Amino acid sequence: MIxxxxxxxxxxxxxxxxxxxxxxxxxxxxxxxWVHYYWEGPYGGLLWANSxxxxxxxxxxTWDDFVGTGADDGLIQKWLGRLYLPYxxxxxxxxxxxxxxxxxxxxxxxxxxxxxLMAYSKYLNDQQQLPTLIEQGGQVLIPTVLVLAxxxxxxHRLTLIVACVAFLATFAGHGSYAVGxxxxxxxxxxxxxxxxxVDYETAKLLLLIAGILDYVVCVAIAIPLLRNAAxxxxxxxxFVTALARPVAGMSTSLIFWGADQYIHExxxxxxxxxxxxxxxxxxxxxxxxxxx
Amino acid sequence: MNxxxxxxxxxxxxxxxxxxxxxxxxxxRVDLTIPDVAKKDIICFALYxxxxxxxxxxxxxxxxxxxxxxxxxxxxxxxxxxxxVDSVDIIExxxxxxxxxxxxxxxxxxxxxxxxxxxxxxxxTIRKNPVDKDELxxxxxxxxxxxxxxxxxxxxxxxxxxxxxxDADILFFSGDQVYDHNKHYAAWLKFGxxxxxxxxxxxxxxxxxxxxxGQPNLWGESGKISTLKGAADGGYARPGVYVQEVxxxxxxxxxxxxxxxxxxQGIGVWFTNLNWGNVDIAILEDRKFKTGPAGxxxxxxxxxxxxxxxxxxxxxxxxxxxxxxxxxQLRFLDSWANDWRQAKMxxxxxxxxxxxxxxxxxxxxxxxxxxxDSNGWPQSGRNRALAALRKGFAFHYxxxxxxxxxxxxxxxxxxxxxxxxxVPSIANLYLxxxxxxxxxxxxxxGAPDYTGDHLDGFANKVTNFAAANPEKKPAGKLLNTRAAGxxxxxxxxxxxxxxxxxxxxxxxxxxxxAKQYPxxxxxxxxxxxxxxxxxxxxxxxxxxxxxxxxxxxxSATDEIVYTLRINGKSFTPHAPxxxxxxxxxxxxxxxxxxxxxxxxxxxxxxxxxxx
Numbered sequence: 001m002i003x004x005x006x007x008x009x010x011x012x013x014x015x016x017x018x019x020x021x022x023x024x025x026x027x028x029x030x031x032x033x034w035v036h037y038y039w040e041g042p043y044g045g046l047l048w049a050n051s052x053x054x055x056x057x058x059x060x061x062t063w064d065d066f067v068g069t070g071a072d073d074g075l076i077q078k079w080l081g082r083l084y085l086p087y088x089x090x091x092x093x094x095x096x097x098x099x100x101x102x103x104x105x106x107x108x109x110x111x112x113x114x115x116x117l118m119a120y121s122k123y124l125n126d127q128q129q130l131p132t133l134i135e136q137g138g139q140v141l142i143p144t145v146l147v148l149a150x151x152x153x154x155x156h157r158l159t160l161i162v163a164c165v166a167f168l169a170t171f172a173g174h175g176s177y178a179v180g181x182x183x184x185x186x187x188x189x190x191x192x193x194x195x196x197x198v199d200y201e202t203a204k205l206l207l208l209i210a211g212i213l214d215y216v217v218c219v220a221i222a223i224p225l226l227r228n229a230a231x232x233x234x235x236x237x238x239f240v241t242a243l244a245r246p247v248a249g250m251s252t253s254l255i256f257w258g259a260d261q262y263i264h265e266x267x268x269x270x271x272x273x274x275x276x277x278x279x280x281x282x283x284x285x286x287x288x289x290x291x292x
Numbered sequence: 293m294n295x296x297x298x299x300x301x302x303x304x305x306x307x308x309x310x311x312x313x314x315x316x317x318x319x320x321r322v323d324l325t326i327p328d329v330a331k332k333d334i335i336c337f338a339l340y341x342x343x344x345x346x347x348x349x350x351x352x353x354x355x356x357x358x359x360x361x362x363x364x365x366x367x368x369x370x371x372x373x374x375x376x377v378d379s380v381d382i383i384e385x386x387x388x389x390x391x392x393x394x395x396x397x398x399x400x401x402x403x404x405x406x407x408x409x410x411x412x413x414x415x416x417t418i419r420k421n422p423v424d425k426d427e428l429x430x431x432x433x434x435x436x437x438x439x440x441x442x443x444x445x446x447x448x449x450x451x452x453x454x455x456x457x458x459d460a461d462i463l464f465f466s467g468d469q470v471y472d473h474n475k476h477y478a479a480w481l482k483f484g485x486x487x488x489x490x491x492x493x494x495x496x497x498x499x500x501x502x503x504x505x506g507q508p509n510l511w512g513e514s515g516k517i518s519t520l521k522g523a524a525d526g527g528y529a530r531p532g533v534y535v536q537e538v539x540x541x542x543x544x545x546x547x548x549x550x551x552x553x554x555x556x557q558g559i560g561v562w563f564t565n566l567n568w569g570n571v572d573i574a575i576l577e578d579r580k581f582k583t584g585p586a587g588x589x590x591x592x593x594x595x596x597x598x599x600x601x602x603x604x605x606x607x608x609x610x611x612x613x614x615x616x617x618x619x620x621q622l623r624f625l626d627s628w629a630n631d632w633r634q635a636k637m638x639x640x641x642x643x644x645x646x647x648x649x650x651x652x653x654x655x656x657x658x659x660x661x662x663x664x665d666s667n668g669w670p671q672s673g674r675n676r677a678l679a680a681l682r683k684g685f686a687f688h689y690x691x692x693x694x695x696x697x698x699x700x701x702x703x704x705x706x707x708x709x710x711x712x713x714x715v716p717s718i719a720n721l722y723l724x725x726x727x728x729x730x731x732x733x734x735x736x737x738g739a740p741d742y743t744g745d746h747l748d749g750f751a752n753k754v755t756n757f758a759a760a761n762p763e764k765k766p767a768g769k770l771l772n773t774r775a776a777g778x779x780x781x782x783x784x785x786x787x788x789x790x791x792x793x794x795x796x797x798x799x800x801x802x803x804x805x806a807k808q809y810p811x812x813x814x815x816x817x818x819x820x821x822x823x824x825x826x827x828x829x830x831x832x833x834x835x836x837x838x839x840x841x842x843x844x845x846x847s848a849t850d851e852i853v854y855t856l857r858i859n860g861k862s863f864t865p866h867a868p869x870x871x872x873x874x875x876x877x878x879x880x881x882x883x884x885x886x887x888x889x890x891x892x893x894x895x896x897x898x899x900x901x902x903x
Contacts, residue, residue, distance in 0.1 A: 040594030044654070127473065183474035186506060186529035190519045193531075200531040248519040254587030261520060261587050261596065 008284040010155075017154040017281035021146040024274030025094035028139050029111060031268030032118070033087035038260065041083055045124025046117070047076055086114065094143065099150045108143040115140040129183065131176040137169020142271040145278070154282050163282070164221070167275045171214045171234060174241070178211025191248040213237070221279065231280040238273030242266045322438050322445070324478040329354050335364075335406050335414035336481050337488030341495045343547035343566045347396040347418060350545040351389040351406040352484050353382060361409050364389035368418070369403040382408075386477055386537040390544040416492030422461055422569040423634075426786040430639075431460040432779035434691025435468045435717030436483060443771040443797075444719035448486045450798045451718070451778060455490045457802045458780060461569060463487075463494060466691030467501025467643040469542065471721060473530075474506065476538050495568060497575060498542040501643045501692055502665075505538050506530040509597065509665045511584035512577075514618070515556020518584070524596040524664075526584020532557025546575060550624040555580065563621050565628055570785045572635035574628050574686065576642035578667055578677075581618030585664040588614070592661075599662040599749060606662075606751035609669060616673025622680055629684030632841045632857040633880055636785040637818055638684045642667075644692035645712045646674050646701055648748035650724035662749025666693075671750050678709040682822035683854045687790050688712035689781055695724040696760035696775065696794045698814055702753030706734075706745040708824035711816055713792045715779035716760055716809070719771060726759035743811075758811020760794055771797040777809065788818040788859045822854055823866055828892035830865045835877070836900045837861070843882030845874040847889065855882055867892055877901060 008016075035041060046052065056066045056075070066075050090111040097104040119136040126132040141162060148159040177184050184207060192203040213233070220230035245265035250258040334356065340349035351364055362382050367374040378391040389406070398421040405415040422428060433451075437444035455463070470479040484491070502510035507529040508522060516527030523529045536559055543562040550564050561580065566573045586596035589609040593600035599609070617625070629638070648668035653660045667674055678701050681688060688710050696716035701709040732744020732755070743756045762775035771777075780793040780801070794812040795801050833842065835858075844853040844865055853867065867873050867890070875887035879901055886899045 038591075186473075186531070187519055187521060189531050190517045190529060194517050194519055200533050203531075245519070249525060251587070255590065256587075258525075258587040260591065261525070 008281070010285045013281045013284045014154050017278050018146075018149060020274045020278035020281060021142060021149055021154070022095055024142045024271040024278070025108070025111075025146050026091050027267050027270035027274075028115070028142060029087050029091035029094055031264045031270070032115070033084045033091055034264045035268070036080070036087055037084035041080055041118060041121075042125055043080060043118070043121045046121035047080075083114075086111075090114075090143070094146065097146065097150060105147045105150060108147045111143040112140055115143070126185075129177075131173040131182050133173075134169045134176070135173025137173065138166045138271040138275050139170075139268065141166035141169070142275060145275075154278075155285065160279070160282060163275060163279055166271070167221070167234070167279060168218050170238070170272055170275065171218050175211040175214025175218070178207045178214060180208070180211070191244045194248040195244060210237070227283065228280065231276045234276035235273045235280070238269070238276060242269035242272055322440070322472075324472060324475050324482065326355065326478050326481060331360075331409060332411040332413070334360075334408055334412045337484035337491060338406055338414055338416060339491055339496045339498065339545045340416075340418060341497070341545055341547055341566055341568075342396055342398050342418065342421065343568070345394070345396050345398060346547070347391070347393040348545045348547065349391045349393075349404070349406075349418075350541070351391070351414065352480065352541060353387040353389060353408065354481065355387055356382065356384075363408075364391075365407045366391040366393070367405050367407060369405075374405065383540065385533070386541050388540055388544065390540070414492070417494075419461070419494055425461070425569055426784055428462070428569040428571050428783045428785065429458055429460045430462045430464055430689065430781045430783070431455050431458070432464045432466060432641075432689055432691065432713070432715040432781060433718050434466040434715050435694055435719070435721055436465075436486075437471055437717065437719040437721040438479070438482065439471070439719075439721070442719045442721050443774065443776060444721075446719070446771060446797075448718070452487070452489050454795070454799075454801045457800070460490075460780070461494060462573075463491060463496040464641055464689060465496070465498045466641065466689075466715065467499050468503045468692065468717075468721075469498060469500070470538075471503045473503065476504065476506065476534070476541070480541050495566070497546065497566065497573070497641060499575065499577070499641065499643055500538050500542045501579065504542065505535050510579040511582045511665075512555070512580040513584055513615075514581050515554075515559045516584075517557065520586055520596075522595065522597070524584050524586035526582075526586070528557065528559070532559055535559050550628075551620045553620075561620075563624060567634055569783075570634060570636045571783050572628070572631075572638045574625060574638070574640040574681075576617065576621065576625075576640055578617060578642040578644060581615050581621065582673075583614040583616075583670065585609070585614075585669070589664070597664040598660050599664070600660060602661045604661070606671065606749075609662075609664070609750070610671040614670035614673060616667060616670055617677045617680075622676060625677070625680035626683070629680060629686065630843070630852060630855045631881070632855060636839065636857055636859075637783050637788060637790075638686040639689055639781075639783065639790075640681055640686045640710075641689045643690060645688065645690045645697070645699060645714045646678055647699060647712075647752050647754045648750055649693050649697050649699065649714060649726065649754075650695050651727045651729075651749075652723075652725035654722060654724075660749070668748050668750040668752050671752060674750075674752060675703045678703055682709045683852060685818050685821040685854065685856055686710055687781075687783075687816075687818075687821055689715075689779070691715045691717075693724055694720050694722050694775075695726060695762075696758070696777065696779065696809060696812075697726055698757040698759075698792060698811065700755040700757065700820075702745075702755065705824060705826055706753045707755050708753075708822075708826075710821040711790075713779055713781060713794075716775050716777040716794065716796075718776060718778065718797075720762065720774040720776045723762045723774060725761045725764075726756060727761065728756075732756060740810075757814060758794070758809070760809035760811070775809070789815050790818065791815040818859075819856070819866075824868075826869065827866045828869045830867050830873070830875070830887075830890045830892060831894035832862060832864045832896040833875070833877070833886070834862045834896070834898045836898075836902050837879055840877050840879055840899075840901055841882045843876040845876065847872045847874055865890075 093107050123133040145163045189203045217230040217234045220226040246262035249262045336352045338351045366378040377393050382389045401420045402418045472479040511526045513526035518527035518529045547564045563577045592604045646667040648666045693714050694717045697714045700711045731741035735744035745755050760775045763773045777796045782791040794809045841857045843855040869892045873890045876882040877886050
């Protein structure tokens with residue numbers, strides 16, 4: 001339930017704000033847990049590098065132990081397959097972490113670290129396109145924002161600053177791709193063309209508009225008059241873009257309708273629409289004070 | 293607050309570490325900036341083929357400015373004078389100038405030059421059709437990484453020098469000429485700067501593969517749009533116009549397509565054949581029509597296209613409706629295999645080989661039971677493709693795997709179909725190893741355990757004869773520890789022998805001491821491409837003419853078993869031990885029935901075709 005900003009009391013605003021963070025962090029961890037359990041984490045760019053082997057060797061790990069002999073799995077295959085466990089635990093922590101428990105909060109910070117590592121690997125996999133790294137700011141930082149909200153409060157300046165960084169990173173990164181400052185990922189064109197049934201030139205124009213709007217919301221949240229509209233648009237756009245993967249790809253002709261291929265793509269992107277909602281609720285009481 | 297301060301310091305440290313790593317990676321990036329060139333150097337390179345008295349030549353230009361002329365001219369030197377033979381509008385999307393000259397005289401060589409504006413000139417040689425040569429030399433390449441980490445920044449001059457030393461008749465680039473997924477045009481220009489000196493003087497076959505069209509793997513599904521990261525849902529990840537530009541740059545100089553109907557997103561097709569030096573070369577597209585596996589085959593591994601479970605049932609992934617070459621291409625192959633006009637030997641070139649030709653994938657990701665990116669899947673489609681190829685005794689020349697191999701393929705039994713040679717990468721982006729867990733059956737004396745009869749991960753019958761496995765541990769910039777190199781295939785139209793050579797980089801391949809990768813060279817006979825071990829021999833046929841075409845037809849089904857231009861005046865056809873066969877023969881096509889109920893162990897027959 002979302003009400004107009006100037007009628008929300010502080011306790012209610014805090015409740016909804018925390019709910020957004022917990023749901024966002026939970027879905028992000030749970031989605032990645034599914035990817036690690038059912039598919040494979042995107043660590044190729046990070047692990048298949050000479051420097052990684054050298055690092056492993058410096059700890060006394062032999063080549064065969066590291067990569068396997070071919071007849072059996074090495075450390076990489078064994079441990080990558082087990083990474084779903086910490087992600088599962090982190091998803092539980094996202095729902096249950098309390099203000100008092102330093103261990104739980106440290107766990108969530110560790111979760112941000114794990115997500116950072118994965119974001120960096122995805123950046124390497126994507127031929128080192130900077131927006132790939134930046135646009136994952138929302139996913140990487142939402143556990144940290146949750147920890148800050150638990151520690152110092154959802155409406156504390158530090159919490160809001162980190163949440164804004166996460167929000168801006170996600171939308172600026174996405175916008176940089178959409179307007180073509182960096183090569184637009186082909187899936188952007190593909191999803192636009194398939195869902196809307198438009199040709200390449202139209203898809204390009206629509207993406208340009210969407211990219212400009214991504215930048216506009218980044219600026220507009222700094223302007224009190226435009227803030228609510230910008231946050232509502234951002235939440236809606238974050239939800240739509242997260243949902244675009246299954247909408248474009250799923251089909252009744254596929255096994256499980258293709259759900260196992262696409263649904264997690266939406267789930268891991270939950271922070272993209274939960275962060276704007278969090279900011280809306282966190283700022284709502286302040287706006288109430290401003291207006292009174 | 294102390295706790296918060298600690299967390300902040302940790303976060304800052306992580307950011308600083310990430311920043312330093314990012315900085316290092318940025319320094320290692322390849323600069324694909326398109327150089328500013330003088331107007332006189334605006335033509336980067338040119339590729340051509342001549343087939344059926346038609347010259348097709350595509351000139352590749354650097355970007356023109358708005359006030360530059362938009363036409364390019366092609367001139368040839370006749371009696372000491374330059375004569376314009378074609379003039380075309382330059383296509384701005386990709387800056388290509390595709391020339392076409394009909395009624396081309398291929399009985400002699402011609403000097404040519406492409407001109408643009410007042411000063412730009414690019415010269416080369418259109419070779420004569422080498423029908424008088426006994427041996428046609430085709431140099432084969434794949435995987436042109438330009439990344440320093442793969443040794444891709446090392447000069448290609450060794451390749452240029454060696455191709456000139458062996459004076460290759462044809463160049464064959466099987467795919468991944470370009471690895472950059474966003475800047476094909478810039479990378480293609482670099483490819484032209486690297487290889488233009490050998491391309492300009494001989495026919496060149498370029499087959500764009502997955503990376504060329506901007507995606508890590510390609511199951512084209514007749515032009516569908518792919519929306520899944522990794523593209524295993526089938527289709528093209530990049531927009532149709534991007535793919536069209538890539539194909540225009542790399543394939544518009546190929547002979548006209550056998551069946552030119554376009555596929556989805558307006559993407560063209562280019563499967564066709566090139567007849568050169570009495571060798572008929574089928575140029576195949578083994579990605580364009582292929583079905584994507586994601587969501588269609590039961591999940592068997594960590595990616596929709598990877599099978600890790602060694603206990604899976606191979607039949608479970610050979611699903612109904614899954615396409616490999618597609619009906620249009622199979623129809624072309626059936627017709628091509630029967631057509632022996634001006635041809636003594638046949639080979640097929642395509643992006644990759646018709647089996648799962650590697651066990652270990654990636655530097656560290658270990659064993660994959662099967663990879664659906666290979667042409668081992670779908671098995672039914674693979675068998676149909678091989679069955680079509682063996683009807684014309686076609687040798688298969690391909691790349692893509694980053695691992696040089698020689699296989700003889702089997703459909704119903706081991707060794708009953710064609711041989712393939714997969715060439716090594718120019719600079720190897722991604723390492724693979726052929727390393728079966730069990731020694732192969734029926735190996736040659738002294739041959740490594742990995743050779744011999746095997747089943748690949750899809751239970752396809754394959755017989756390995758060589759594999760240029762890289763060293764187990766990657767060795768940075770070094771090319772040859774990553775098993776880089778290229779192939780040379782010599783097709784002797786006099787003896788009908790096919791010799792495969794596999795050379796490492798930076799070796800003078802004409803030096804007596806030069807060594808190929810272990811397992812090479814290997815020579816086979818043309819008829820080895822369809823000589824099942826279980827077959828017997830019909831009676832010997834002798835003819836009154838040299839090199840007639842003969843055709844074997846199954847009497848029960850009326851299906852053509854094979855067609856072949858034999859070598860000389862006699863031939864003993866091989867055939868299944870059961871059944872009876874119609875044998876047809878003729879000088880240019882097998883039009884005359886010479887035996888109607890031939891069986892294995894039959895009597896010798898003399899045939900007059902001059903009657």
